[in-house]
Amino acid sequence: MSDTAQAVEGEDDGDPLSSAVVPTVGTVLAALTAAALAIPARAGTDELALWIAAVGALLTTGLFLTRRHELIERRIAGPVAAGSSLLVVVLSGYAITQGVYGSVVVPGLEWSISLLFLAFFVGAGTVGLGVAEFAGVSGRGLYRRLALSLELLVLGVIGLFGISIAQLFLSLPVVLTGAELSALQGRLIEYLSFGLGLGAVAAGYLAFRDHDLSFIDLETPTRWTVGWIVLGLGLIFGVNLAISSLMSAAGIEGSSHSLTQDVIDQPELLFVIVPAMVFIVGPFEELLYRNIIQKSLYGTFSRYGAVVVASVVFTLVHIAAYATAGAGQILASLSLLFVLSMILGVLYVRTANLLVPALVHGLYNAVVVLMIIV
Incomplete structure (x- = not known):
């Protein structure tokens, strides 16, 4: 078996x-x-x-x-x-x-x-x-699954606090000098805090569970890796388009990400946002939600059961980011996010290489942000 x-x-x-x-x-x-x-x-x-x-x-x-x-x-x-x-x-x-x-x-x-x-x-x-x-x-098995799922949901929430604490830490020198940050500088600190906060939480959980760096599935890219990245990008954009078209035909409207209006008002922010999506947001979110949370579920759930549970955690943690409209619109957007997260989870299962979902996630985000002003 x-x-x-x-x-x-x-x-x-x-x-x-x-x-x-x-x-x-x-x-x-x-x-x-x-x-x-x-x-x-x-x-x-x-x-x-x-x-x-x-x-x-x-x-x-x-x-x-x-x-x-x-x-x-x-x-x-x-x-x-x-x-x-x-x-x-x-x-x-x-x-x-x-x-x-x-x-x-x-x-x-x-x-x-x-x-x-x-x-x-x-x-x-x-x-x-x-x-x-x-x-x-069994009943014991159900309890074990619920307990682990709750633990990892709490870890995802702690990741949000980690970002906030890191942002406070990085902003402190500026606050103490009384200087004012430009929009670009503020956004840069925000994304540096994102990487620092999620990275610290991931490292803390690895230490808590007595895992060393070998737990992180990061391998040198090969042509096989590039092929999976291309396939993943095609799949994630294709599914996004298909579901969005289906939702539109059914009269279902989604909410926009909280980042959308900022980009519309200040397009120059793209000079920070686009690189940050590829080199910070994608890699560090995938480190926490796929390599740490999803992989931690493997011993208790099946591989694809772990994909679903990790995607639920990922989606719930993103509720605040999409809270820009009514409840129905938020639910529609989060449902799409859940499906896209499962695609990233499956890519991680199939490749066991963090690099693949990290780059697919980061490049997808970067293209979506660029499309806001197109």
Whole structure:
């Protein structure tokens, strides 16, 4: 059996309680998703997608419930439950991009909660549970995966703090002298802080986990490497174009990155931004999110399971950068970002060379930024 399969199979330790954890949790979450979709649908929300998604959530509930009582094989229940849950995620996400939130007020607390966002995120969780059930993951295995995923999500968030702290450190001499930075100088410090902050966090985690520099997969480029970089660039631009066209045809609008308006207002910033994307942003983000976070998941998840989890972390950490529009637009942009992140993750899996996703990421960002003023 391959190392990929070993990471996810054969975990049922024979404890009936442990083996029942995944379908039990799946039943609860799928039922919660179905309720979150049914309430706005019954309230008269004019969106067919909600009804179809609710049916998908009910199907998922039934599959997990029958699997809980061993009335159906896990190799049938798992994939079908994952597929129906994915349908729920897609349809509820589509409804959100159309401005349907299904908000309700919590009695006594006066908090407004979007039931559609609840369905979207809980539905995403049931996709993972469907895959876990198919793979025969035990209760202990599920806990181990959740704990590691949370740890690495925290690491991603710490990366943001690392950037802020590095920026404060690099800006301190200027602040103490009372001088004013030009826009170009400020942007230069920002990107130097980006590299310093993410690099320090990556180094700190390597030390925390007792890894040395051999953990970093950096190899001398060859013609094979160049071929993968060219293929990766073609794939990432092609997928971006295809998804953007599909979203446009469906009437889905995305939000712009917070960098967009700065480039429009001050095109001269490109003299700093473009090189920084290639030599700082791409390499250091890929160092943290692919070489550190994704690779750290390999011992617990399958290789491609690690790609998905690392892409979830990458996407969640970028929420603030795309918070320039409404919730639906932010969700649309983050969904595209998630897909592009998975492409970078697959490139890393296939090459085991940080250089490939780093350059694909950096060059992609640089071209996208240049296209803002074209």
